[in-house]
Amino acid sequence: MALSLDDVKRIAVLARLSITEAEARQALVELSGVFSLIEQMRAADTTDVEPMSHAQDVVLRLRPDIVSEPDQHELFQSVAPQVEAGLYLVPKVIE
Amino acid sequence: MINATLYELSRALSTHEVSSAELTQLFIDRIHRLNPTLNAFITLDPQRSLEQARVADARIARGDSQALTGIPIAHKDIFCTKGWLTTCGSRMLSNFVAPYDAHVVERFQAAGAVILGKTNMDEFAMGSSNETSYYGPVANPWDRAAVPGGSSGGSACAVAARLAPAATGTDTGGSIRLPASLCGVSGLKPTYGVVSRYGMVAYASSLDQGGPIAKSAADLALLLNAMAGFDARDSTSLERQPEDYGRSLNEPLAGLRLGLPKEYFAAGLGADVARAIETAVAQLRGMGCELVEVSLPNTRLAVPAYYVLAPAEASSNLARYDGARYGFRATDYGDLREMYMHTRAQGFGAEVKRRILIGTYVLSHGYYDAYYLQAQRIRRLIARDFAEAFRRCDLIVGPTSPSVAFELGAKSDDPVQMYLSDIYTIGVNLAGLPGMSIPCGFGDKGRPVGLQLIGNYFEEARMLNVAHQFQNATDWHRRMPAETG
Numbered sequence: 001m002a003l004s005l006d007d008v009k010r011i012a013v014l015a016r017l018s019i020t021e022a023e024a025r026q027a028l029v030e031l032s033g034v035f036s037l038i039e040q041m042r043a044a045d046t047t048d049v050e051p052m053s054h055a056q057d058v059v060l061r062l063r064p065d066i067v068s069e070p071d072q073h074e075l076f077q078s079v080a081p082q083v084e085a086g087l088y089l090v091p092k093v094i095e
Numbered sequence: 096m097i098n099a100t101l102y103e104l105s106r107a108l109s110t111h112e113v114s115s116a117e118l119t120q121l122f123i124d125r126i127h128r129l130n131p132t133l134n135a136f137i138t139l140d141p142q143r144s145l146e147q148a149r150v151a152d153a154r155i156a157r158g159d160s161q162a163l164t165g166i167p168i169a170h171k172d173i174f175c176t177k178g179w180l181t182t183c184g185s186r187m188l189s190n191f192v193a194p195y196d197a198h199v200v201e202r203f204q205a206a207g208a209v210i211l212g213k214t215n216m217d218e219f220a221m222g223s224s225n226e227t228s229y230y231g232p233v234a235n236p237w238d239r240a241a242v243p244g245g246s247s248g249g250s251a252c253a254v255a256a257r258l259a260p261a262a263t264g265t266d267t268g269g270s271i272r273l274p275a276s277l278c279g280v281s282g283l284k285p286t287y288g289v290v291s292r293y294g295m296v297a298y299a300s301s302l303d304q305g306g307p308i309a310k311s312a313a314d315l316a317l318l319l320n321a322m323a324g325f326d327a328r329d330s331t332s333l334e335r336q337p338e339d340y341g342r343s344l345n346e347p348l349a350g351l352r353l354g355l356p357k358e359y360f361a362a363g364l365g366a367d368v369a370r371a372i373e374t375a376v377a378q379l380r381g382m383g384c385e386l387v388e389v390s391l392p393n394t395r396l397a398v399p400a401y402y403v404l405a406p407a408e409a410s411s412n413l414a415r416y417d418g419a420r421y422g423f424r425a426t427d428y429g430d431l432r433e434m435y436m437h438t439r440a441q442g443f444g445a446e447v448k449r450r451i452l453i454g455t456y457v458l459s460h461g462y463y464d465a466y467y468l469q470a471q472r473i474r475r476l477i478a479r480d481f482a483e484a485f486r487r488c489d490l491i492v493g494p495t496s497p498s499v500a501f502e503l504g505a506k507s508d509d510p511v512q513m514y515l516s517d518i519y520t521i522g523v524n525l526a527g528l529p530g531m532s533i534p535c536g537f538g539d540k541g542r543p544v545g546l547q548l549i550g551n552y553f554e555e556a557r558m559l560n561v562a563h564q565f566q567n568a569t570d571w572h573r574r575m576p577a578e579t580g
Binding site for chain 1 (some may be wrong): 170178191192194212286287288299301330331334393395398399400401402403410414417418420421424426428429430431432433434436437439440443447448451452455456457459466467468469470471472473476478493508510511514526527528552
């Protein structure tokens with residue numbers, strides 16, 4: 001699967017990474033190298049092999065639906081770039 | 096004192112031969128003297144460290160201390176430490192003061208340990224040489240022209256250069272074991288799920304594990320006892336009976352079957368590394384171990400599978416860095432979209448962006464089955480290989496790294512060359528098994544060689560036993576780089 005410059009630009013948009021023309025060309029070279037490495041595993045025969053996402057056979061733990069955490073929003077928002085009245089400020093989205 | 100074991104330091108503290116304040120000051124002074132040429136630390140706060148030391152001293156005086164009370168410990172800058180800058184080696188978090196402690200940090204605090212500082216690392220744990228940090232590369236204390244290994248390069252360097260008696264690291268594809276090997280110290284990655292990831296900034300959630308780095312297996316056992324254990328705040332933390340990881344240290348090795356994977360001794364392994372490993376293995380045989388040849392046939396697929404899975408998970412985990420709620424925010428943007436795109440373009444370094452792009456691609460529509468699912472199937476093949484090997488041996492041994500430390504900048508031009516450094520360590524993360532590296536000699540240019548031990552699930556005590564017995568019979572772990580005396 002050969003990567004194209006358009007692929008790189010499309011992925012950059014999906015990943016919300018702005019990228020210049022020169023950077024995209026550089027990324028194309030580097031990523032093509034990595035994808036050649038990855039191609040080796042594509043060819044492996046994995047018929048009848050179940051995908052494995054976790055080493056142990058575990059189930060997600062559940063807990064009672066009750067409030068258990070204290071309200072620390074002031075502390076957590078103290079590290080934010082822009083906060084007002086408990087809200088995170090960002091550029092307007094809807095005109 | 097700088098070469099003392101943790102047990103010796105603990106005894107010196109409880110007999111008042113030294114105070115925690117004096118001990119902490121000793122390491123702070125060494126850091127001030129030696130860190131400028133090593134760059135192992137990103138953040139220091141001597142005032143705060145000494146305050147903690149005084150609290151520890153009071154606790155020791157009251158007779159209320161534990162094994163690690165008063166011991167200064169350096170934390171990889173990926174662990175949230177409340178009130179301390181926590182950067183993950185990235186511009187993206189260069190202004191982030193953590194509002195809470197990671198579980199691992201809480202455990203050390205409860206034990207009365209002192210936070211010595213935050214160590215340098217590859218950006219967001221992505222790297223094998225500690226050259227991708229926003230704060231500059233870390234140097235190998237054995238040879239400052241060489242890399243220390245990564246991503247926990249700062250922690251391994253600090254322990255090797257005696258800037259800290261112990262340090263924490265994280266290992267996703269080898270990031271504790273590789274720097275331990277290249278810096279001539281001991282490091283352990285536990286079975287996945289044994290150490291809580293709460294407050295440990297996520298890179299690849301199904302692979303990340305926190306673990307200790309120190310000068311010996313006995314020290315690692317003490318540290319692991321503090322770090323391990325169930326934490327409800329980490330959904331992948333395992334509920335198991337608490338263990339004393341030092342309980343088997345003194346057991347004799349007679350009759351233990353050590354598996355040598357033939358794929359780990361094939362082309363690609365440096366001759367100098369092979370020699371040191373062979374000598375170490377002969378040493379273990381002399382101590383009563385039985386050597387068994389085993390095979391891990393899918394070894395060659397481990398690196399490619401990892402470089403699909405880890406970037407995929409990273410692309411998801413790093414989506415949170417958008418400049419909205421914490422961390423770096425670009426100053427040049429018009430609308431919200433631009434805020435995201437510029438913040439991320441400017442906040443992340445090249446390697447991180449590379450992996451985010453790879454991850455985004457392999458998860459995107461049309462490619463998920465061919466790449467991500469295929470890699471997950473390969474993962475199962477690799478886990479099966481290990482399971483099969485463990486039917487014929489108790490522990491697997493081999494090299495940690497195909498070479499000794501390479502020159503700074505030597506592999507910067509080709510990412511794939513860098514990725515291949517992880518060839519012996521990566522399968523262990525994919526399978527979720529415990530792995531360790533201990534020093535076993537020197538290779539070319541006098542640079543350290545590490546012996547890797549791989550255990551079956553939850554076999555940390557046994558691995559520490561073999562390592563401890565090896566360290567009783569040899570003195571590689573007691574060597575210290577010349578320039579750091």
